[in-house]
Amino acid sequence: MSEPTTTKEACDAATESATGGVIPMSITGRMADERERCIGMSAEERAWRAQWCKDQILEHDEPTIPEGYYEARYNPIRRFYRAPMDKLERALTPKLGLEMAETIRHCAAKTAIGIGLVYLTFYYFKYNSATNSRLDGRSRLEYRMIEIESKLMEQVNGSARVRLGNSDIMAGVKLEIDAPFPDSPFEGKLEFFVDCSANATPEFEGKGGDDIANEISHVLSRTYQSPQTFDLRSLSILPHKKCWKMFVDILILQCGGNLFDAVGVAVKAALNSTEIPKVTSATVDGAEADIHLSDDIYDCTKLDVTNFPLFVTVCKIGDHCIVDPTSEEEMCSAASLVISVMPNGKITSTVKKGYGSLLPATLMKTIEIGTRVGIQLNNAVVKQLKREEELGPKKPIYGFLR
Structure with a gap:
């Protein structure tokens, strides 16, 4: 037998229950049943209820929503x-x-x-994954592979061929003796000429490549005319009388984007391989100057390309800036900046391209990126040119066979 519970224990058990010890019940009672609700109604009350039930049935135009x-x-x-x-x-x-x-x-x-x-x-x-990568797998500030091959043509004083991605550039340097300009009698002459092959891209068919060729040659002339870049006094033979006139011809064989950067590398490589014949004697007989050159083809001098700049094209696409754009990326860019950067980080010229505009903060960011990348590109190109010179005459020449 179980022990009897005390009053206190019963109260504690009732307090712990959900209803406080009260048995739950429905407050509707008999009214929960419709038949029970109708018991005791008079005939008039039943008529009112029947009318109320009919009123619950909506008409075809109900419910009606008030205006507003x-x-x-x-x-x-x-x-x-x-x-x-x-x-x-x-x-x-x-x-x-x-x-x-x-x-x-x-x-x-x-x-x-x-x-x-x-x-x-x-x-x-x-x-918009913000992975700092492009469609070809490169980062925003990474260049494609650059192939440099110099001294391809024996008919000129210097030559080079550069492949940057799908862009293929050939540059040649030719020298001849000429009279200096009257306003610069102690300096030589330097001229650039750019030609776009019709097979480079369909846009160059006919005279389609004349505009870009003139633009590139103009930018090259303005860049190399600076005394800090190219000291033209090194091309002087007899002041006021004779000097070397240097022709730099650039041929765009194939266009795969970023022509300015590829042309800049090709020009620097061609000038690095340029051999200037040594002048054995220079005399003046009356008003005429008599110049004699060395008969030894190996007796020549070379240019110092230490301060020669390279171009860095920085394109703005969306909120980011990229370098070395492909043809597709150039079409997506509304504005780009071509910066000429010397190995020491000095900027010799800038050219803005595209129909878009650049805010002052974006412009400063673009110049900063171009300067930093330009220094790295100059160091890499100079290092590669020195490695090529170390090979000497045994250097294999592939030319157009590759």
């Missing part, structure tokens, strides 16, 4: 993005009914939102 109810319930922003689904619901209601139209409206709206989220997610991970 929709505008008062939804603000302009919600009315704007609900408008397409509201139009769909109004079109389906006469045919399918209000309940089915609301169901279709709800499912269509949620489906549209889901599809939109899927597309936004796909776009983000494909184009």
Whole structure:
């Protein structure tokens, strides 16, 4: 037998229960049954109840929405993005009914939102992943592989061929004796000429390449005319009488984007391989100057290309800046800056390309990137040219066979 519980223990048990010890019951009682509710009604009360039940059945034009109810319930922003689904619901209601139209409206709206989220997610991970990589796998400040081959042609004093990605550039240097300019009698002459092959790109067919050729030659002339870049006094033979006139011819064989940078490397490599014949004697007989050159083809001097600059093209695409753009990336860029950078970091010229504009902060950022990348590019090119010179006459020449 169980021990009898005390009054205190019973109170504690009742307090711990959900109902406090009270047995739950329904307060509706007999009124929960409709038949029970009708017991005791008079005939008049039954008529009122029957009329009330009929009033619960809606007419075809009910429920009626008061004028201004929709505008008062939804603000302009919600009315704007609900408008397409509201139009769909109004079109389906006469045919399918209000309940089915609301169901279709709800499912269509949620489906549209889901599809939109899927597309936004796909776009983000494909184009805005911020991985600092481009379509070809390079980072934003990384160059494609550069191939340099110099001393290809024996008919000129210096030559070089550069392949930068799909861009193929040939540069040649020719020297001849000429009279200096009257305003610079102690300096030689330097001229650039750029020719675009019609096979380089379909855009160069006919006279399509004349504009870019003139632009490149103009930028080269302005860059190398600086005394800090190229000391033209090294080309002087007899002041006021004779000097060397240097012709630098550039041929664009194939265009794969970033022509300025490829041309800059080709020109520097060609000038590095240029051999200037040694002058054995220079005399003046009356008004005429008599110049004698060494008969030894190996008796020559070379140019000091230490301060020769290179071009760095910085393109702005979206919120980022990239270097060494491909043809496709150049088409996506609204504005780009071509910066001529010396090995010591000095800038000799800048050229803005494209129809877009650059904010002052973006311009400073672009110049900073171009300067930093230009120093690295100069060091890499000079290092490669020195390695090529160390090979000497045994250097293999591939030319166009590669």
